Amino acid sequence: MRSPIGPEPSSCSSTPVSAEAGRGAPGAAGVVAPEAFAVYVHWPFCAQKCPYCDFNSHVRHGGWDERAYLDAYLAEIASTARGLASRGPVESIFFGGGTPSLMQPGTVAGIIEAVEATFGVSDGCEITLEANPGSVEAGRFRGYLAAGVNRVSLGVQALDDGALKRLGRLHSLADALAALDIARATFDRVSFDLIYARPGMTEAVWEAELTTALRLGSDHLSLYQLTIEEGTPFADLHRAGKLHVPEPEIADRLYALTQDMTEAAGMPAYEISNHARPGQESRHNLVYWRYGSYVGLGPGAHGRELRPDGRVATVNERGPEAWMQRVAATGRGVIEDQVLTAEEQADELLLMGLRLSEGIDLVRLARVGGVRPDQAVIDRLAGLGVLEVFGNDRIRATRAGRFVLNEVVRQLSKSFRPDLA
Numbered sequence: 001m002r003s004p005i006g007p008e009p010s011s012c013s014s015t016p017v018s019a020e021a022g023r024g025a026p027g028a029a030g031v032v033a034p035e036a037f038a039v040y041v042h043w044p045f046c047a048q049k050c051p052y053c054d055f056n057s058h059v060r061h062g063g064w065d066e067r068a069y070l071d072a073y074l075a076e077i078a079s080t081a082r083g084l085a086s087r088g089p090v091e092s093i094f095f096g097g098g099t100p101s102l103m104q105p106g107t108v109a110g111i112i113e114a115v116e117a118t119f120g121v122s123d124g125c126e127i128t129l130e131a132n133p134g135s136v137e138a139g140r141f142r143g144y145l146a147a148g149v150n151r152v153s154l155g156v157q158a159l160d161d162g163a164l165k166r167l168g169r170l171h172s173l174a175d176a177l178a179a180l181d182i183a184r185a186t187f188d189r190v191s192f193d194l195i196y197a198r199p200g201m202t203e204a205v206w207e208a209e210l211t212t213a214l215r216l217g218s219d220h221l222s223l224y225q226l227t228i229e230e231g232t233p234f235a236d237l238h239r240a241g242k243l244h245v246p247e248p249e250i251a252d253r254l255y256a257l258t259q260d261m262t263e264a265a266g267m268p269a270y271e272i273s274n275h276a277r278p279g280q281e282s283r284h285n286l287v288y289w290r291y292g293s294y295v296g297l298g299p300g301a302h303g304r305e306l307r308p309d310g311r312v313a314t315v316n317e318r319g320p321e322a323w324m325q326r327v328a329a330t331g332r333g334v335i336e337d338q339v340l341t342a343e344e345q346a347d348e349l350l351l352m353g354l355r356l357s358e359g360i361d362l363v364r365l366a367r368v369g370g371v372r373p374d375q376a377v378i379d380r381l382a383g384l385g386v387l388e389v390f391g392n393d394r395i396r397a398t399r400a401g402r403f404v405l406n407e408v409v410r411q412l413s414k415s416f417r418p419d420l421a
């Protein structure tokens with residue numbers, strides 16, 4: 001499951017298949033203030049479409065006019081800035097995709113320079129680029145570093161050649177390990193993604209793979225359960241009975257194993273699918289889940305902008321060419337632009353914040369959404385062991401609560417929105 005709101009899952013928020021699970025380990029980093037401001041840049045092209053993927057990614061065998069795309073991103077940055085009301089300097093820039101490691105370093109540099117000149121960036125601004133192992137080259141990575149990128153997120157997906165093939169990936173295990181070496185030699189902060197609960201996966205197989213992954217020594221790992229997304233070739237195969245994902249009980253055990261092993265290795269979950277050594281959490285992820293504000297640039301990007309009329313949800317045109325045309329015509333690629341009501345903001349804040357092991361601050365919920373969940377409902381959920389009340393007016397989902405997160409959020413929302421009853 002992906003987050004129903006927020007950007008094209010730049011820092012993908014796929015959750016376990018059978019459980020909206022996660023865990024309630026205390027204490028994610030306090031590196032980002034709640035109203036931090038970030039920029040998401042979506043690069044829509046990939047070398048090949050993976051059969052499980054429903055991200056806004058497109059293959060263009062004839063290539064693309066990269067200069068024209070850079071100009072469109074620059075135009076969108078300038079127009080977006082004109083509409084914003086309040087924001088601090090940019091805490092994080094995230095190049096997500098698609099496959100941003102197909103971008104020329106000069107394009108990445110041009111966008112970073114424009115963001116810096118237009119919005120201003122904080123000291124130590126985190127600048128992340130998603131990379132596919134198949135498109136990693138040392139020279140290009142040095143170019144990204146020179147452009148200002150200081151963190152890389154590699155889509156490793158599996159540490160097994162057979163599994164990579166079955167996932168339709170273009171890279172081998174050797175490519176992935178070589179890419180990790182290049183990434184580590186170039187950047188201080190390197191994360192990688194793995195997909196588990198793959199067809200036929202047992203606990204023993206995942207335990208062995210995760211043991212290897214933890215030995216690879218990254219400070220941040222995104223571990224996603226395979227989600228069968230409608231409209232993908234995997235969904236067709238699944239429907240036809242030709243692709244068997246683990247049964248829900250096995251998927252739940254794989255999830256529990258993931259929590260136990262990462263915790264023991266000093267990399268607890270700070271969000272349902274994201275694990276880090278303390279202090280190495282993705283600041284970008286934290287901006288989303290702490291319900292900060294962000295602008296989304298590029299095809300299909302989503303944003304949550306603070307404008308004079310309130311917090312606005314934006315959605316960009318998904319097609320790369322259509323997005324470019326819209327930017328040329330209007331300055332932005334936005335096709336949906338909706339001022340959120342206080343209640344909608346409260347729902348979003350709950351939904352995002354309860355993904356985090358640090359949970360949410362009820363005082364901030366009241367400030368942003370003008371509401372407070374009914375204390376009797378909080379007590380009932382706490383009594384059921386799915387919610388924990390802690391600290392100075394904070395709540396968080398427990399490990400059990402993350403397995404039924406949507407229902408926990410629904411019960412809390414219902415308590416201040418009688419229309420949902």
Ligand SMILES: C[S@@+](CC[C@H](N)C(=O)[O-])C[C@H]1O[C@@H](n2cnc3c(N)ncnc32)[C@H](O)[C@@H]1O
Pocket residue numbers: 009010012014052053054055096097098099100130131132133154155156157193194195224225226227228229
């Ligand atoms: C924007 S995507 C892809 C980044 C990059 N293009 C790649 O594929 O390596 C980010 C991550 O989402 C995860 N992901 C994508 N589709 C998924 C699915 N159907 N189920 C679980 N995880 C998925 C993968 O781990 C992937 O690395």
Ligand code: SF4
Pocket residue numbers: 045046047048049050053054055057097098099132155
């Ligand atoms: S490379 Fe990444 S974004 Fe592109 S199709 Fe595959 S999973 Fe999706």
